[in-house]
Amino acid sequence: MPLYEHVFISRQDLSNTQAEGLIEHFGTVLADNGGSVVDSEYWGVKTMAYKINKNRKGHYAFLKTDAPAPAIQEMERLMRLHDDVMRVLTIKVDGHEDGPSVQMQKRDDRGDRRERRS
Template sequence: MTHTHQYELMVIINPEIDERQVPTTLDKFLAVITNDGGSIDSVDVWGKRRLAYEIQKKNEGIYAVVNFTSTSDAAQELDRQLKLNEQIMRTKVLRAEEAIAMVASEAKRSEEKAARKAAAPARARRTETADAKA
């Protein structure tokens, strides 16, 4: 018996295609999953967003997130086919538990950074007080 897992696919698509075509464009690739007996749980098109850095000489991309359940072989094949297509600028397939762990660790890092920032003025005041006493 083959094991299925839940996955999250993040994809950045060339901004020159019509956003209304994104679900249809993705469906062609997602057939790899459904033909293998997997299921597409959700397709969330975020729309055009500014990129953090230029990809293929472009500053924008159309972001989409797809949650699906499939075998690891089908997920790898989906990733391979997406990477071969010139309309797809970036792709990342993660097991759902990996995606959750990444979000959790990022949130923890943000909390720690905020705590350090909040503590910085208090440290500065303590230093100023010590300097004044000396």
């Protein structure tokens, strides 16, 4: 089955448990349609570059999935209809990277950045 990565932003006035509950909810939607969530990460509340629906911050979540295209389309449709979800981004990938995403890694562990010149 194809591999996908999803990032979605939910409203800032949700609690952390409610935001993590959205991850579980959309994971069950995938499971009901023949897919599975390989890994999920809750990135926490982050400040956005611009306001979305009068919100300056949002709960960010990241999902790695293995699902057929109809399951992904159904999950995205439900995400767009859900009142608590503000934005959704889905990309198809060739393979999932092992370990945590770049967002969850410490700056020292990244190692791929050059030092700044003064």
